[in-house]
Amino acid sequence: MRARVTERCVGCGACLPFCPAEAIQVMGRAEIDASRCTGCGMCARYCPNDGVEVER
Amino acid sequence: MRAVVIGAGLGGLLAACALAERGFEVQVHERLPYPGGRFTNLEFKGYQLSTGALHMIPHGRKGPLGEMLRELGAEVEILPSEPQAVFRVGGRDYEADEVHAVLSAREKLLAVKLLAMMKLGRAEAGEESYAEWLAKHMRSETVRRIADAFTGWCLSLRAHQVPAREVLAQVANLARLGETGVPRGGCRGVVDALVEVLESQGGELVLGSRVLQVSGEPWGYAVHTQEGRLEAEVVVSNAGLRRTARMAEEVLPAEYAAELAGLRSVPGVKISVACSEPVLGHSGVVFTPDASRVCGMNEVSNADPELAPTGKHLLMAHAAPAGGDLRREAELALQDLHRLIPRFRERCRVLAVQTYRGEWPVNHAPSGTHLSPATPAGGLYIVGDGVKPEGWMETEGVAMGVRQMLEHLAAAEKSSEI
Numbered sequence: 284m285r286a287r288v289t290e291r292c293v294g295c296g297a298c299l300p301f302c303p304a305e306a307i308q309v310m311g312r313a314e315i316d317a318s319r320c321t322g323c324g325m326c327a328r329y330c331p332n333d334g335v336e337v338e339r
Numbered sequence: 340m341r342a343v344v345i346g347a348g349l350g351g352l353l354a355a356c357a358l359a360e361r362g363f364e365v366q367v368h369e370r371l372p373y374p375g376g377r378f379t380n381l382e383f384k385g386y387q388l389s390t391g392a393l394h395m396i397p398h399g400r401k402g403p404l405g406e407m408l409r410e411l412g413a414e415v416e417i418l419p420s421e422p423q424a425v426f427r428v429g430g431r432d433y434e435a436d437e438v439h440a441v442l443s444a445r446e447k448l449l450a451v452k453l454l455a456m457m458k459l460g461r462a463e464a465g466e467e468s469y470a471e472w473l474a475k476h477m478r479s480e481t482v483r484r485i486a487d488a489f490t491g492w493c494l495s496l497r498a499h500q501v502p503a504r505e506v507l508a509q510v511a512n513l514a515r516l517g518e519t520g521v522p523r524g525g526c527r528g529v530v531d532a533l534v535e536v537l538e539s540q541g542g543e544l545v546l547g548s549r550v551l552q553v554s555g556e557p558w559g560y561a562v563h564t565q566e567g568r569l570e571a572e573v574v575v576s577n578a579g580l581r582r583t584a585r586m587a588e589e590v591l592p593a594e595y596a597a598e599l600a601g602l603r604s605v606p607g608v609k610i611s612v613a614c615s616e617p618v619l620g621h622s623g624v625v626f627t628p629d630a631s632r633v634c635g636m637n638e639v640s641n642a643d644p645e646l647a648p649t650g651k652h653l654l655m656a657h658a659a660p661a662g663g664d665l666r667r668e669a670e671l672a673l674q675d676l677h678r679l680i681p682r683f684r685e686r687c688r689v690l691a692v693q694t695y696r697g698e699w700p701v702n703h704a705p706s707g708t709h710l711s712p713a714t715p716a717g718g719l720y721i722v723g724d725g726v727k728p729e730g731w732m733e734t735e736g737v738a739m740g741v742r743q744m745l746e747h748l749a750a751a752e753k754s755s756e757i
Binding site for chain 2 (some may be wrong): 293294295296297299300309311312328329331334336
């Protein structure tokens with residue numbers, strides 16, 4: 284289970300503070316470090332743009 | 340009468356509080372799990388970053404937003420910036436009234452005269468852009484860059500992208516009101532105060548509730564959410580122009596919906612920087628005409644120390660993109676910061692680079708669009724940064740848009756249209 288950034292991500296960084304694994308970096312778009320991501324889905328929950336999907 | 344407000348951004352919350360005060364039964368539906376939209380704080384590593392806006396109220400305590408907050412009884416302390424703003428040219432900071440010092444003797448005289456006319460609201464323009472208007476009066480490259488930094492910071496547009504009349508009206512308002520401030524607690528300080536007012540007036544805020552569609556009924560509107568169906572005589576959309584066009588497709592004339600859908604939102608780049616000591620030393624705006632992308636920056640922790648951990652500082656810089664590749668634009672903006680701030684590597688650490696575009700932009704429509712908050716569908720209104728009246732920038736434009744919406748509503752009520 285992990286999070287995947289979609290085309291809808293604008294890079295606003297609203298997800299940053301909510302990632303308990305500190306797996307997100309943002310530069311024009313969010314990038315999720317797959318080795319750190321636990322798939323908890325917090326980023327998807329707080330994303331204003333439906334820009335993250337959590338794969339199961 | 341019942342009112343449904345779609346979206347709990349600054350415009351939605353101001354509108355909701357004002358409607359509740361006027362006796363409406365108000366429900367605000369916000370699709371996100373938090374209120375404030377692009378106008379609230381994001382706490383990150385002990386720093387209060389923001390979801391969008393800068394922690395700033397452009398016209399301070401006496402401006403439209405300051406006045407509206409006071410009228411609504413929202414307890415927000417607005418901390419005035421001193422100085423209001425400076426221009427960093429050639430590594431030195433000049434206040435607005437002194438920046439002509441960097442010009443040649445001949446240009447100096449022209450610039451002083453022109454600025455005085457602008458501040459008094461006596462400068463006139465036709466349909467031309469601000470860049471074209473300036474070029475008619477002065478040929479100075481420095482003046483052009485100063486103009487670009489000013490509009491870039493305030494509107495995320497360069498001088499050639501905004502009508503001269505709009506900028507002239509804004510400068511006159513800025514001069515007349517003469518103050519810029521930082522809300523205590525940042526953007527969230529304002530949002531929390533508004534939510535408190537709303538709830539004390541009996542209004543309801545529903546978080547995590549997505550509105551899917553607005554349809555017409557003989558007595559008003561039905562608002563369809565994922566959870567169910569609401570009924571209201573008045574609907575206020577703070578959901579952005581294109582989303583509003585989609586949601587209310589059934590009740591808006593096709594031509595008008597197409598006009599909304601066709602308006603392009605304004606992108607921007609914001610960089611938040613943690614500083615081990617004050618690097619600007621005040622809470623005013625530092626405009627940066629020498630930089631390639633960054634238009635200005637401010638160190639808001641000088642106004643409210645709680646926006647950063649004890650002893651640390653928070654600086655925010657805004658860049659108006661010159662191209663569509665925001666990653667590239669952000670990289671150029673970062674390079675600017677290294678040049679603009681002495682000993683950047685030693686004293687500063689980049690906390691976040693945030694980009695805004697599409698449906699989460701700096702503004703839903705470029706300044707100068709002047710779309711009315713009243714839609715052709717009676718009782719359906721739009722608030723937020725897509726409907727700023729002439730002469731009002733940033734959050735002041737949002738507050739003035741809400742004021743206009745309330746005037747339209749009062750007129751409609753008087754003529755019994757609602």
